[in-house]
Every structure is written in C-alpha cells, then in structure tokens.
Amino acid sequence: MKIFVAGASGVIGRLLLPQLVQAGHDVIGMTRKEEQRGAIEKTGAKTILADVFDREQIMKILDEVKPDVVIHQLTSLSQGSSSENARIRIEGTRNLVDAAKQAQVQKIIAQSISWAYEPGTTPATEETALDIHASMPRKTTINGVLSLEEAVKEIPEHVILRYGTLYGPATWFGKNGDTAKKVMNQEIKATNGVSSFVHVEDAANAALLALEWPTGTYNIVDDEPGKGIDWLPVYAQVLGAPVPDIQPEANSWERGASNHKAKNEIGWTLKYPTWRTGFSKSYSK
Template sequence: MKIFVAGSTGVIGRILLPKLVKAGHEVIGMTHNPEQQKTIEALGAKSIIADAFDPEGMIKVLRDIKPDVVIHQLTSLSNSSSADNARIRIEGTRNLVDAAKQAGVKKIIAQSISWAYKPGDSPATEEVSLDVQAPSPRKTTIDGIIALEEAVAEIPNHVILRYGTLYGPGTWYDRRDVMAEKALNSELQATNGVSSFVHVEDAANAALLALDWSTGTLNIVDDEPAPGTEWVPVYADALKAPAPEVQSGGSGWERGASNTKARKEYGWEPKFPTWRAGFSQALS
C-alpha cells in the first residue's frame, strides 16, 4: 500500500516508518522542516515538505500522492504547550482530513490519548464518555481531542488509537528528558492519581497493525494502570534517583484505561505488558 505519514519524525513516527517499509509498503513521510528530510529518508521512506496549517497545500500534496492510507501522528510538544498541541489537533487534523477526503483516501489511522475520559473510579473503557465538562486548563486538551476524533471519523474506515502515556526512547520519560530530570531532582511526586502507560514501540506496532484493523476506537495501553504511589518509585529506582515524596490526592480523571478491547477484539499484544519491566529495560 501507499501510506502517507503525517508526524513522521515524532517519537512514534521514527519507529513506525521503518516498520512500514519493512512490511513492504511505499511510505511517504511528511515534515514541515526541510532539515528533517534526511532523517525520513534514512528510515527508508520518501520525504515531502508540507504544513498541516496550510489547507490548500495539504490538498495539493495528497492529491499528488494519492495514498491508500493516511496515518496521523501529528503533535506539537516541543514547547510543552497544551494550546499548541490542541491547535494542531484541531486545525491540523481538519486540514489533513479534508485533504484526505478530496484525494479519495480510503482509510485513516490517528493518534489520540487515553487520559481524556471523564472522571471515574476504575480504568476507562472505550464506551466511557470523554471529559466534555472538563474545567480549564484541561479543557484545552479535551477540546483538541474531541475535534480530532470527530474529524477523523468523517472517513468511514478509521482507527483511532488512544495511546497511554508514552515512555521509551525519545519520550519525556527517556533518561535524558524532562520527567527523568524531575525524578533525579526529587521533583516528581508520587500521588494517588492513576496512569496507564505504553512503550513507544508498542504504540508504533499498534499503528502498523491498524492497517488491517476494522473501524474502531481503541485504548492502546499496557496491562497495568497504576497510581503514582506504585509507578513513580519504580521509575525513580530505574533511574537510580532518590525515593520520591509521597503525596495523597489525585484528579478524578486520573483513572487509567483498559486495553481489553484492543487485546480481545483486535488481537493486540504489547511487547511490554507492564511498565514494571518496561521502565528498567527502557532506562538500562
């Protein structure tokens, strides 16, 4: 198949591209930065310059390429700005979907998140509503996710991957990134808020496998949602960081997510079924 990957140089895209190429697909990786073209080509894909915020440009690019599948991995995380990330989810997704429809694209696979559900006492399944009543500043993120998922669903054959918190190479939880720095500086507190994680390789594998999956929305998370009182000490220990400060409390939406649907209905099996082993392997 001819596959167009938007967000091809992100932490998932860099792992996904060679997997797609190895599987025998013709892969075109999109970037807005000319300096990233060599990175894309080194991963075995063709590269193209395009701006997700340029609707006419996106239409021309996809009309010229005529891909069979669009994989949407667009994010804007370099400045840690929820507003920037929401903007690309709203405007960038809108432009990508409109261009895909005009190019006759048959299928789209899109990145979403698994911590957008409304508050609750147990890990959320995909049937749980998103947190539409979220107060600010969380509302910014939720509005972006709602807009993204609604736009993607306009293409009948679509798979929405609600990823857990990513860890592994190139993520915020990498040894050289922001969460590790917080742990090493005793700034990462262990609370009762529950998180669901997924290793970045498992996230990329899910996007690859989704080429053959039927339309649906799936939580792509590992098997063990856990409160910070459990996972933060394990993460700190893997970094050889000081034991974290324990602080009671947590937000109602910090409930984690269930991967039962992805496992039982779609046959997804994470290589890293729990963060307990995954942290130590990722940080070794």
C-alpha cells in the same frame, strides 16, 4: 499500499516508518523540518516537507500523492504547550482530513490519548465518555481530542488509537526527557492518581497493525494501570533518582484505561506488558 505518514519525524513516526517500509509499503513521510529529511529517507521512505497549518499546501499534496491510507501522528509537544497541541489536533486534523477526503482516501489511522475520559474509579473503556465537562486548563486538551476524533470519523474507514503515556527512548520519560529530569530533581510527587502507560515501541507497532484493524477506537495501553505512589518510585529507582515525595491526592479523572478491546477483540500483543518491568528493560539498554 501507498501510505502517507503525517508527523513522520515524531517519537512514534520514526519507529513506524521502517516497519511500514519493511512490510513492503510505499511510504511518504511528512515533516516540517528540512533537517529531518535524512532520517526519514534513511528508512526507505520518501519525504515531503509541509506545514499542516497551510491548508492549500496540504490539499495539493494529498491530491497529488493520492495515498491509500493516511496515518496521523502529528503532535506539538516540544514546548509542553497544551494550547499548541490542541491547535494541531483541531486545525491540523481538519486540514488533513479535508485533504484526505478530496483525494478519496479510504482509511485514516490517528493518534489520540487515553487520559481524556470523564472521572471514574475504574479503568476507562472505549465506551466511557470523554471529559466534556472538564474545567480549564484540562478543557483545552479535551476540546482538541474531541475535534480530532470527530474529524477523523468522517473518513469511511478510521482507526483511532488512544495511546497511554508514552515511555521509552526520545519520550518525555526517556533518560534525558523532561519528566526524567524533573524526577531527578524531585520536582514530581507520587500521588494516588492512576496512569496507563505504553512503551513507544508498542505504540508504533499498534499503528502498523491498525492497517488491518476494523474501524473503531482502541485504548493502546499496557496491562497495568498504576497509581503514582506505585509507578513513580519504580521509575525513580531505574533512573537512579532520589526517592520521590508522596502527596496522597489525585485528580478524579486520573483513572487509567483498559486495553481489553485491543487485546481480546483484535489480538494485539505487547512487547512491554507492564511499566513495572518495562521501565527497567527499556532504560537498561
């Protein structure tokens, strides 16, 4: 298949491209940065330099490429701005989907998140409503997710991957990532809030496998949603960081998510089934 990957130089994209190429696909990776061209082409993929906010440019590119599948891995996380990330989910996705429709693309696979669900006391399933009544600043993120998912569903075949919190190399939880630095400085407290994690390798593998998955939305998380009072000390120990302070509180939406659908209905398997062992396996490399 001819596959167009938007966000090819991101933390998932850089792992996904070589897998797609090795599987025999004709892969075109899109990035905004010329300096990423070499890394993309080293995988065997072709490179297209483009800005997803340039609507005319994106429309022209997809009309010329005419891919069978578009994989949407675009984010704007480097500055930690929820508004910029929401913008790319809203405006960027709109441009990408409209271009895909014009080019008669039949399938799209898109990155979403698993912590956008409404408040609850049990891990959220894909049938759980998103947190549409959230207040600011969380509402900015929710609006972006809603817009992205609604747009993606306009493509005949669509797979929405609601990723858990990514950890592993080049993520915020990587050894030199922003979260790791904050934990080293004891800037993050361990709370009762529940998170669901997924190793970046498992996240990339899900995007590859989703080429064959039926239309739908899937939580791409590991097997063990964990409270901050449980996972943060384990993570800190692996980093060699001080023991984190405990602050026994939680946001009502910090509930984690269930991967039952992806595992039991589709047969997805994880290389890192739980953060409990995944942290140490990942960062001991």
